[in-house]
Each structure stands twice: as C-alpha cells, then as structure tokens.
Amino acid sequence: NEKKTIRSQVTPVAGGDVWSGVWVIIEYSNGKVAPVSWELLGEGRKLADAIGCELCGVVTGHQVDAVIPEAFAYGAEKIYVIDHPVLKDYRTEPYAEAITGLVKKYQPEIILMGATSMGRDVFPAVATKVQTGLTADCTVLGIDPETKLLQQTRPAFGGNIMATILCRTRRPQMSTVRPRVMAMPERVEGRQGELIHEEFGFNESDFRTKILEFIPSDAKSAFLDKAEIIVAVGLGIGAKRNIALAEELADVLGATLAGSRGAVEAGWLNHDQQVGQSGVTVRPKVYIAIGISGAIQHLVGMETSDFIIAINNDPEASILRVANYGIVGDLFQIVPAMTAEFKKR
Ligand code: FAD
8 A cells, every 4th residue: 555644734823832722623524513512512512711711613524515514503602613624434544634634733732522433533633643642532631720731531550549640741632532421502583603613625635544334233232321221230140041030121111231341241232232331321311220240430421320220139230339229039920920911001
C-alpha cells in the first residue's frame, strides 16, 4: 500500500496559546444522532459555566441540516459544521481530518465525545494528530476550581479504583464519556445560536479506506443502552440452555435480554449484549440481575438504573448491595415463579 501523508490545511484563528471553549462532537450517522451527544451538551454546559467560556457543538457528515436545530435546542451556543459527501459514512481518516482541522483552527480548551464505537475510534486519532492527551471512558467530569483544569474521572486497574486524570500541559483536554452516565439536558425548542460552516479540503482520493458495504447490527441488542427494562443473566444460570428461563421472563415483561461478561465469555450471549465496563452502560427503569455476582466492572455499567432487582443464592453477593430488591434464593425456583406471576397480570 502506498502511504499517503495528509497534511492539515488550516491556519489557527486564535493563534499562539489561546485555547478557549468547550466543544462537544455530535455523533451523527445513518440519519440518527447518538443520544450521548445531547447528554454531553448538558455536561458541557456545566463545564463551560465553571470556566466562563462558550459551549460549541461540532457536526461532521453529509446532509446534516436536521441536526443543527436539535443541537441548538440541547444547548449549543455555536455550531461548527463540515458537510461533505466524503463524510457521508463514518471512516476514521476523513472524520479525524475534519475534526483535527477545526481543532487546529479554533483551538478549543476542552473537547468531549461519547465513548461509543465511533468516539473510541476517532478520538485517539485526533488526539495523536493534535499531539495532546485523551482520557477514554470517563464517568465523571468536573472543573478544578483553582486551576480550571478538566478533572476526568474513569475506572482504572480493571475497575478497582476510580482515577481522576488532569491534562496539565497540552491542549485541548480531550475525553470520551460513557453513554447514559450523564443526565439528558432540557430541550428548548427554537433556541438559536451561531452557525459556522467550514470547508473540507480533501477528496475521496486522499483516503486509503473505502466503504464496500454497510451491514447494520442486530436491531434488538443495538438498542440495549435505550432499553427500559433489562433482564440480565450471569454465570449463575449455569448453562446456555437455561437462558430460556430468562428469555421467557423478558418476553412477558417486554424486556431486553442482556448479561454479564461471564455469560458472554461462556458463549451464552453475544458481546453486544454485555453490560459493564467493557460492554454497554445501561440506565433502564428496571434492571433484573439473575445469577450475577456484581463485580465492580459489571456494576459500573448498570448501577445508575432506576430500580434494580437482584436474584442470587449468596447473601454476600455484591449485586445485593446496589439492589433495591434483593431476592436471596435459587434462581431456578424464583425466575419461573416470577414469570408465572407476571403472566397473570
Ligand atoms: P460470577 O461472578 O461467577 O457470579 C455468578 C453468581 O451467580 C454468583 O454470585 C452466585 O452466587 C450466583 N449463583 C450461582 N448459582 C445460583 C443459583 N442457582 N441461583 C441464584 N444465584 C446463583 N464483567 C461484566 O459483567 N461486564 C464487563 O463489562 C466486564 N468488564 C471487565 C473488564 C475488565 C478489565 C475485567 C478485569 C473484568 C471485567 N468483567 C466484566 C468481569 C468481572 O470481573 C466478572 O468476572 C464478571 O462480571 C462475573 O460474571 P458473573 O457475575 O456472571 O459471574
């Protein structure tokens, strides 16, 4: 493969060491915005107020007009847009170039993006291009009152500690943030702001990757992070054939089936059904944990659920500490009894 060197074609507006503003990269693909983008505008508002700077949204893609009023409604004061056919479908190289170009030109102080597949892919590339640090998978953000630096908190060492990371010397300060850990901000219909369209100085031939085909993922599990009721199974269920017990309960409740990494690694569920640190973060109205011990890596992905019901035969299981209702007993008796009871209603 012939290696192409792509050079950024921008001149900084601010210049020198002036870095200002909190930016949120709004993830838009296949006609949909990832809701974490709006959650981050809500979080970005708090950070921008604490520093005393403006909150901006960034939209890159093709035919993105529908996103603009939404981004203003969720609180962006200014929106930078790069709309170009090359950006129609997500690819690392063109998206990284588009975002990097804007960053070099406008020099934001802080940039945030969801820790989605896209955010986890493009942000390291952008951080490398602008030669700054990146804290991935944050669950808490704040501003140090003295230094005004971004405090980026994330699980570390396999989730055994929460580490707060500061980026002292480089700009911008960059974080990806887990979906569903920040609250959704209020949406104010008709809110206005400043819109800035920027050129994209590249062509298709500048990039090495081509999209050959787009295959959407399985619709059910793709929306795990939006499910209102989740029935999750762990290794306590014992065997793949026993998953049917949980499936039946999920069917009766109209719930989505998910599980622990234990259940995924055993080959009983797909990876996109995994809840937790290395899976999906969920925040349903009801989370029913069946035969899940409640390792910290699982808890970080579900403990903000509105209501947690845990079924476990070990009264010391950690999951019972976060549960609103803990049922201590044998899941093989309790789950069929629950299913039968809900069927009657
Ligand atoms: P176990 O810990 O084996 O728990 C099974 C539970 O079932 C036990 O509490 C037991 O008392 C109960 N049980 C058994 N029989 C019955 C019965 N008949 N009736 C009722 N209860 C019963 N894990 C995740 O889930 N998600 C992640 O994203 C994740 N990411 C990780 C990332 C890293 C870097 C690391 C190191 C680990 C990660 N893990 C993750 C793994 C995690 O540490 C645990 O190993 C895993 O969550 C355990 O899965 P489990 O609860 O299903 O199994």
